[in-house]
Amino acid sequence: MIISVASGKGGTGKTTVAVGLALSLLECPPLDVASVTLIDCDVEAPNAALFLRPSLGPEETVDLLVPQVDAEACTLCGRCAEVCQYHALAVVGDKVLVFEDLCHGCGSCTLICPESAISEVPHRIGTVARGRVGSMRFVHGHLDIGRPMAVPIIRQARRGAADEEGVVVLDAPPGAACPAVASMRGADFVLLVTESTPFGLHDLQAALQVARDELGIPVGVVINRDGIGDDGVDRFCAAEGVPILLRIPFERRIAEAYADGVPITQTVPELREAFLGLYDGVREAVS
Amino acid sequence: MKQILILSGKGGTGKTTVAAGLAHLASAEASLVLADADVDASNLELVLHPELEETTPFEGGVKAVIDPALCTCCGRCAEVCRFEAVMDGEDAYAVDAVACEGCAACHYQCPAEAIAMVPTQAGEWYRSQTPWGVLFHARLFPGEENSGKLVATVKQNANLWALRHRHRLPSHRRHRRDPVGPAGHRAEHVGAARSGADIGDGGPLWRRGRGHCEQVGSQAHAGGRDRGVLPRPWHLAHRPNSL
Numbered sequence: 208m209i210i211s212v213a214s215g216k217g218g219t220g221k222t223t224v225a226v227g228l229a230l231s232l233l234e235c236p237p238l239d240v241a242s243v244t245l246i247d248c249d250v251e252a253p254n255a256a257l258f259l260r261p262s263l264g265p266e267e268t269v270d271l272l273v274p275q276v277d278a279e280a281c282t283l284c285g286r287c288a289e290v291c292q293y294h295a296l297a298v299v300g301d302k303v304l305v306f307e308d309l310c311h312g313c314g315s316c317t318l319i320c321p322e323s324a325i326s327e328v329p330h331r332i333g334t335v336a337r338g339r340v341g342s343m344r345f346v347h348g349h350l351d352i353g354r355p356m357a358v359p360i361i362r363q364a365r366r367g368a369a370d371e372e373g374v375v376v377l378d379a380p381p382g383a384a385c386p387a388v389a390s391m392r393g394a395d396f397v398l399l400v401t402e403s404t405p406f407g408l409h410d411l412q413a414a415l416q417v418a419r420d421e422l423g424i425p426v427g428v429v430i431n432r433d434g435i436g437d438d439g440v441d442r443f444c445a446a447e448g449v450p451i452l453l454r455i456p457f458e459r460r461i462a463e464a465y466a467d468g469v470p471i472t473q474t475v476p477e478l479r480e481a482f483l484g485l486y487d488g489v490r491e492a493v494s
Numbered sequence: 495m496k497q498i499l500i501l502s503g504k505g506g507t508g509k510t511t512v513a514a515g516l517a518h519l520a521s522a523e524a525s526l527v528l529a530d531a532d533v534d535a536s537n538l539e540l541v542l543h544p545e546l547e548e549t550t551p552f553e554g555g556v557k558a559v560i561d562p563a564l565c566t567c568c569g570r571c572a573e574v575c576r577f578e579a580v581m582d583g584e585d586a587y588a589v590d591a592v593a594c595e596g597c598a599a600c601h602y603q604c605p606a607e608a609i610a611m612v613p614t615q616a617g618e619w620y621r622s623q624t625p626w627g628v629l630f631h632a633r634l635f636p637g638e639e640n641s642g643k644l645v646a647t648v649k650q651n652a653n654l655w656a657l658r659h660r661h662r663l664p665s666h667r668r669h670r671r672d673p674v675g676p677a678g679h680r681a682e683h684v685g686a687a688r689s690g691a692d693i694g695d696g697g698p699l700w701r702r703g704r705g706h707c708e709q710v711g712s713q714a715h716a717g718g719r720d721r722g723v724l725p726r727p728w729h730l731a732h733r734p735n736s737l
Contacts, residue, residue, distance in 0.1 A: 215535050216506060217505010217506045218505040218507060219506060251503075252503050290602050292555065292556070292597050292598050313576055313577075313595065314574065315602060315603075381505045381535065383534060384637070406537045406540060409537060410535040413636045417636040417637045421592055422637075
């Protein structure tokens with residue numbers, strides 16, 4: 208089962224929830240959980256490793272296939288530049304210029320070239336590292352600084368996850384655009400982490416629209432720092448029929464654990480029960 | 495004009511809080527133009543309570559649409575698509591609009607010419623009035639891409655507004671840089687179009703009269719560094735008469 212932990216707003220506690228859930232399932236595994244995998248899909252700012260301190264294998268490079276034009280074979284017909292939707296190719300004088308940073312790696316230019324003068328070469332955009340935290344499998348992706356394309360890295364980080372027997376927890380990036388969608392797509396359940404503030408509510412609405420309405424995945428809400436703000440999120444969830452599966456109270460010892468980079472289930476053991484209850488809620492909703 | 499960019503790597507650290515606080519304090523001394531560049535989850539509007547003045551649709555990219563009447567189910571589109579966006583339907587293939595990156599590879603490869611590239615509206619951008627200044631903000635529709643382009647649109651319009659509505663010409667000492675590229679999302683930025691007596695380096699130049707100012711304007715433009723600066727005529731068109 209793949210559970211994607213997402214949120215519209217940043218800093219609501221996705222990583223806290225993903226790590227808490229994964230560790231709880233690892234330490235007190237329910238009967239149906241054969242293995243636990245955590246994949247940090249927030250490739251722009253992967254933070255789960257800060258809590259988990261995994262032992263990681265060598266980094267895999269994530270490449271985009273970008274065109275390389277063979278000047279000998281090229282007739283400067285300009286067909287490649289014409290079909291490129293991202294303006295990554297331009298015929299200038301007697302040369303075809305390739306702007307790798309604009310390329311989405313779609314391969315359209317290679318397919319269209321009448322002279323077969325275009326080949327594709329790998330262009331590094333980031334890395335993926337795989338490792339373990341005890342018996343839990345851990346994967347995280349890293350987008351190189353300044354690169355615009357997070358989705359291929361998320362896809363590579365998730366590779367093989369769909370065939371996992373056990374529970375796969377995905378820590379998604381914030382927002383509701385492409386990288387968030389890539390981290391929710393194909394999941395069996397999306398947990399939306401929010402806080403009871405107007406900001407949390409505003410961004411929850413966008414994330415809910417993607418997960419439930421566009422991708423058609425069952426969703427549940429986790430309210431973090433419960434006790435601050437207003438009852439806007441509660442009322443919204445009731446009106447939308449979205450279950451609130453867990454409330455993490457706004458407490459000093461939880462905030463301290465977070466600030467020290469310690470998983471909250473270690474300093475507040477009773478939260479482990481709460482996370483196992485959360486898993487029960489997810490399992491019920493999925494079946 | 496001074497531009498201040500508020501940025502963070504991590505989410506939820508307080509960008510909006512700082513932007514709103516700064517706007518509140520700075521508005522006492524300068525006329526402000528505010529821009530919420532976090533188009534994915536724009537929250538500055540929740541704090542500033544803007545009054546909406548103008549809404550403009552934002553056209554994102556194009557997306558492939560397969561005409562089922564023309565589709566021969568040869569499967570070429572699914573073969574060339576690298577974004578897992580083509581689904582094998584019952585008697586025709588179909589495109590998953592959320593996954594489609596609009597690369598048009600399938601459009602060019604389809605032997606039956608059954609695939610059209612259709613422009614989509616990916617969001618909206620807004621100009622609003624707040625007690626602290628004009629706010630430019632936007633909403634990227636959930637699941638859409640091209641947020642970099644929408645960020646650029648918001649910033650560009652905020653810059654343009656600041657330039658048009660301030661009461662002095664650009665100084666040649668002014669270095670206006672794009673704060674972050676289009677990928678600099680999760681940022682609010684506060685552009686202050688300063689006015690009044692406190693006019694800094696640009697002041698003396700500006701008082702030298704129209705002829706000199708024109709020259710400065712055209713130099714800045716010819717230099718090509720000021721990417722956001724419009725061709726010269728509007729400087730003059732928008733100058734207050736009292737100058």
